[in-house]
Amino acid sequence: MSPQLTLQTPLELAPSEVPTYLEQLWSPEQQGSTGTGANTFSLLIWQPAWAEQQLVRSGRLKGPITGQQSDSLVAAGRQVVVDADLPLSTPPLDGEVIAAAAAFDGQTQSEDLRGQYIDPALSALQPRRLITLAPTIDSGKGLETLVAAYCPLPEEGGGTAACGDVVVLRGGHNALQDGMNILQPLLPPSMPSWVWWNGFLDEAPALMEQLACAPRRLIIDTAVGSPRHCLDLLRHWVTTGQPVNDLNWLRLSSWRETLAMVFDPPHRRDALSHIVRLDIDVEGHHPAQGLLLAAWIADRLGWSLDHTEATEEGTAARFRRADGTEVIFQLMSVPMGQPSVHAGQLVGLRLICQPDDGKGVCVILCAESGGCMRLEGGGMASLDLHEEVVPAQHSTPEMDVARLLSGGHDSTNPLLAAAAPLAARLLA
Amino acid sequence: MVATITNPLRVGLRQERVIAPQCLVIFGASGDLTHRKLVPALFELFKQRRLPSEFALLGCARRPWSDEVFRSKMTEALAAKIEEDPQAWEQFSAKLFYEPVDLQQPEDVVRLGGRLEQIDQQCATRGNRTFYLSVSPKFYGSGCRALADAGLLKDPKRSRVVIEKPFGRDYGSAQSLNQVVQSCGQENQIFRIDHYLGKETVQNILVLRFANTIFEPIWNRNYISSVQITAAETVGVEERAGYYETSGALRDMVQNHLTQMLAITAMEAPGRFDQEAIRTEKAKVLQAARLADELEPWNCCIRGQYGPGGSQESPLAGYRQEPGVDPNSTTETYVALKLFIDNWRWQGVPFYVRTGKRLAKRVSEVVLTFREAPVHLFDAANGGPTSNQLILRIQPDEGAEFRFEVKSPGSGMRSRPIDMEFSYDESFGEPSDEGYVRLLADAMLSDPTLFTRSDEVEAAWRLYTPLLELIEDSPWQLPIHPYESRTWGPAAADALLARDGLLWRRP
Numbered sequence: 001m002s003p004q005l006t007l008q009t010p011l012e013l014a015p016s017e018v019p020t021y022l023e024q025l026w027s028p029e030q031q032g033s034t035g036t037g038a039n040t041f042s043l044l045i046w047q048p049a050w051a052e053q054q055l056v057r058s059g060r061l062k063g064p065i066t067g068q069q070s071d072s073l074v075a076a077g078r079q080v081v082v083d084a085d086l087p088l089s090t091p092p093l094d095g096e097v098i099a100a101a102a103a104f105d106g107q108t109q110s111e112d113l114r115g116q117y118i119d120p121a122l123s124a125l126q127p128r129r130l131i132t133l134a135p136t137i138d139s140g141k142g143l144e145t146l147v148a149a150y151c152p153l154p155e156e157g158g159g160t161a162a163c164g165d166v167v168v169l170r171g172g173h174n175a176l177q178d179g180m181n182i183l184q185p186l187l188p189p190s191m192p193s194w195v196w197w198n199g200f201l202d203e204a205p206a207l208m209e210q211l212a213c214a215p216r217r218l219i220i221d222t223a224v225g226s227p228r229h230c231l232d233l234l235r236h237w238v239t240t241g242q243p244v245n246d247l248n249w250l251r252l253s254s255w256r257e258t259l260a261m262v263f264d265p266p267h268r269r270d271a272l273s274h275i276v277r278l279d280i281d282v283e284g285h286h287p288a289q290g291l292l293l294a295a296w297i298a299d300r301l302g303w304s305l306d307h308t309e310a311t312e313e314g315t316a317a318r319f320r321r322a323d324g325t326e327v328i329f330q331l332m333s334v335p336m337g338q339p340s341v342h343a344g345q346l347v348g349l350r351l352i353c354q355p356d357d358g359k360g361v362c363v364i365l366c367a368e369s370g371g372c373m374r375l376e377g378g379g380m381a382s383l384d385l386h387e388e389v390v391p392a393q394h395s396t397p398e399m400d401v402a403r404l405l406s407g408g409h410d411s412t413n414p415l416l417a418a419a420a421p422l423a424a425r426l427l428a
Numbered sequence: 429m430v431a432t433i434t435n436p437l438r439v440g441l442r443q444e445r446v447i448a449p450q451c452l453v454i455f456g457a458s459g460d461l462t463h464r465k466l467v468p469a470l471f472e473l474f475k476q477r478r479l480p481s482e483f484a485l486l487g488c489a490r491r492p493w494s495d496e497v498f499r500s501k502m503t504e505a506l507a508a509k510i511e512e513d514p515q516a517w518e519q520f521s522a523k524l525f526y527e528p529v530d531l532q533q534p535e536d537v538v539r540l541g542g543r544l545e546q547i548d549q550q551c552a553t554r555g556n557r558t559f560y561l562s563v564s565p566k567f568y569g570s571g572c573r574a575l576a577d578a579g580l581l582k583d584p585k586r587s588r589v590v591i592e593k594p595f596g597r598d599y600g601s602a603q604s605l606n607q608v609v610q611s612c613g614q615e616n617q618i619f620r621i622d623h624y625l626g627k628e629t630v631q632n633i634l635v636l637r638f639a640n641t642i643f644e645p646i647w648n649r650n651y652i653s654s655v656q657i658t659a660a661e662t663v664g665v666e667e668r669a670g671y672y673e674t675s676g677a678l679r680d681m682v683q684n685h686l687t688q689m690l691a692i693t694a695m696e697a698p699g700r701f702d703q704e705a706i707r708t709e710k711a712k713v714l715q716a717a718r719l720a721d722e723l724e725p726w727n728c729c730i731r732g733q734y735g736p737g738g739s740q741e742s743p744l745a746g747y748r749q750e751p752g753v754d755p756n757s758t759t760e761t762y763v764a765l766k767l768f769i770d771n772w773r774w775q776g777v778p779f780y781v782r783t784g785k786r787l788a789k790r791v792s793e794v795v796l797t798f799r800e801a802p803v804h805l806f807d808a809a810n811g812g813p814t815s816n817q818l819i820l821r822i823q824p825d826e827g828a829e830f831r832f833e834v835k836s837p838g839s840g841m842r843s844r845p846i847d848m849e850f851s852y853d854e855s856f857g858e859p860s861d862e863g864y865v866r867l868l869a870d871a872m873l874s875d876p877t878l879f880t881r882s883d884e885v886e887a888a889w890r891l892y893t894p895l896l897e898l899i900e901d902s903p904w905q906l907p908i909h910p911y912e913s914r915t916w917g918p919a920a921a922d923a924l925l926a927r928d929g930l931l932w933r934r935p
Contacts, residue, residue: 038554039548039549039552039554039555040449040552040554041552126554190549190552191552192481192482192552253441256437256441257441259437260435260437260438260441263435263437263438264435264438264855264856264857264858265854265855265856265857266853266854266857267854269435269857272435272436272437297437300436300437300439301436301437302436403446406446406448407446407447407448407449407479407480407482408480408481408482409477409480409481410481411481413440413477414440414477415439415440
């Protein structure tokens with residue numbers, strides 16, 4: 001499937017006219033000409049696409065600006081890492097890359113199709129309303145409000161044409177802030193509303209606060225933004241009952257599955273009660289994902305956190321098992337030559353279990369994309385070793401979001417809700 | 429089941445595939461299946477967070493219940509399960525609704541359409557619907573027609589119909605029913621349920637065969653000498669006499685469950701794990717299957733009926749003494765059959781299939797017996813060497829077992845058989861989901877892989893047509909052999925194998 005564009009050129013309206021226009025568009029009198037409004041969900045996307053905007057402006061990436069995470073965007077980001085002499089372990093769409101790209105000369109103009117360029121994974125779900133907030137790198141730019149209706153092309157075998165609309169609010173930060181008052185009437189209360197914050201979690205806090213309010217369901221990525229801020233925000237939302245989904249947590253699913261698989265055979269379960277050490281290696285200096293995994297393990301096994309501290313390599317902590325025994329935890333950041341797009345992706349995990357009487361057990365999980373020689377070294381010979389390779393996931397953020405939207409929940413996943421506060425505490 | 433602690437890391441991880449927002453409509457909601465299987469399965473899916481928040485269950489039946497009455501009936505029926513997690517039930521039961529509907533009354537179905545739109549608004553279920561026909565089989569055709577006439581099956585992507593077994597009574601009626609339901613919607617909207625296909629262990633046959641390279645090269649007539657498929661029950665007819673009297677073991681078990689196990693055991697490898705590819709291979713193998721003696725079916729089929737049995741302390745009534753059963757009934761409660769599959773893989777390999785009620789043990793299994801070693805070099809502890817056997821245990825003690833010869837300890841070179849075992853309990857330690865949990869989830873996911881396609885159903889009925897005709901036209905040629913309750917069936921069934929120099933495996 002290729003990305004879909006709206007069938008008509010979006011209509012530019014004054015912000016105040018948008019709610020009335022859309023109301024009329026879906027009024028019963030108009031339904032004959034426009035089809036039936038899909039009774040599905042609304043999706044509001046914060047879509048800054050800073051890296052893409054800067055790369056297009058500096059002529060390092062061909063437009064138009066779409067807001068999608070394409071291979072060419074990632075490749076251009078990697079080139080900036082090299083050209084700006086950044087550490088090679090810098091993720092290609094990281095803040096440092098954006099800052100470096102912003103310093104490049106160039107004034108290439110390109111069409112901005114954010115909000116009109118709909119990923120097929122999302123359009124297949126027939127969102128009733130897709131609202132995109134598209135901040136521009138020119139912070140003084142005024143507010144543009146674009147509206148378009150779309151209907152899927154009739155498919156073989158018939159079916160009801162369920163149509164939706166697209167609203168784009170584009171402009172500088174202040175202009176967008178001014179445009180916020182039209183958002184509430186644009187989100188029909190009769191259907192679920194999702195907010196996907198597809199940007200840094202520590203940018204535009206006032207806007208974020210306005211957007212993220214229950215019962216809206218929030219989608220964030222705790223790999224994007226400062227780790228402290230990301231984990232604190234996640235904890236805040238979890239504790240205040242805001243339904244939240246974290247793409248960084250979603251990307252951990254194959255790690256959690258593989259680790260659970262190791263302990264599926266009942267004869268291995270006893271080892272879970274005798275863990276004395278947990279090591280986690282992550283790419284670069286973003287520990288959020290690694291801490292979420294450690295927090296999940298600690299929560300599931302009933303450990304309490306005794307102490308945590310920042311070290312040169314990452315984080316060191318001590319947990320206490322229910323039987324009072326100490327568990328040493330160390331999260332170490334590992335430089336990678338070809339880092340993942342997502343900051344702080346997991347590289348490896350090691351659990352050492354030492355029963356009082358009996359042979360110790362060591363479990364090592366390694367990412368398919370990188371080895372974990374560090375975890376394999378040192379005194380494993382006397383232990384019963386179980387080693388698994390965790391398959392790499394190749395889904396785009398749009399595919400992950402579509403997965404959430406296709407059958408979502410109006411509450412936070414209980415496992416994430418339990419792990420998030422502990423992960424925030426673990427970050428010293 | 430091995431007594432063990434739950435794997436704490438496994439909790440909450442069963443969220444592989446996402447069910448889209450939808451309304452599941454159960455027709456026959458006041459019936460036994462709804463509170464015994466369907467609602468418990470849905471509650472389990474809810475507890476596993478596999479149902480989306482935008483989900484509704486609309487029960488429909490002729491009884492003039494309200495939403496509240498339906499909820500309280502379900503609460504009463506699921507009391508034991510609710511006790512484990514009352515909070516979850518509170519949330520789940522808020523998603524239960526009820527609408528009095530007689531599918532034979534067009535105005536009722538029109539009203540149902542209105543109620544569904546209301547639920548779409550209330551629960552944001554996106555007009556996506558799965559209709560489950562848990563009604564008398566005679567209403568399958570008219571039920572589908574009523575739904576289609578009301579426009580409720582118009583959208584092939586957002587409407588599905590699940591049809592319970594039995595799908596037809598014979599080849600002709602299955603064909604007619606297929607014609608009716610296919611005129612109401614597309615084939616990919618029709619989900620003919622066979623709950624055996626929902627069993628983890630039946631699905632595992634596919635994985636065992638097609639995810640390993642060691643089995644497939646020997647999975648054919650060159651290495652396998654015979655196959656036995658058994659589904660034995662210890663229970664009698666219980667409260668199902670009314671239905672069972674008109675069906676019997678051949679229609680109740682063989683045509684569907686056992687034939688599906690046969691198809692999965694014998695099918696060719698599909699090119700990809702794709703719903704149509706798998707169902708095509710299953711249909712092909714069933715089309716190639718035939719009774720071992722189609723002209724004289726009595727040579728390859730034994731029918732039996734359980735008589736009294738048990739002990740003096742706890743006697744068991746015979747079938748004809750069961751409430752609701754004709755005292756002169758000639759309905760079979762046991763069937764043993766010999767089949768062949770006329771294709772390159774299986775030519776000449778006999779498939780023995782048996783099922784029965786009130787047998788000695790509750791067990792379902794597939795046993796593949798391999799050819800003997802061409803030369804016997806060693807003395808065998810029990811006379812002659814035992815053929816290698818691969819035993820796929822469907823239930824209980826789900827798993828697999830491979831029997832082969834090893835050197836018997838001691839100074840001589842005698843061989844004896846031993847069993848190498850794989851047990852689901854030992855390896856995973858978690859109970860598998862009920863078949864209905866898997867199948868309901870698949871239907872709501874629009875994944876028909878584990879449901880039978882029209883050509884499969886017809887091929888299965890066609891396979892047994894000579895027997896059904898014989899039972900209909902000259903039943904004396906397929907006499908009923910009585911057997912004592914809690915034994916392994918009539919002696920005639922043993923003779924069926926003895927003629928080929930074989931024995932039924934005693935599980």
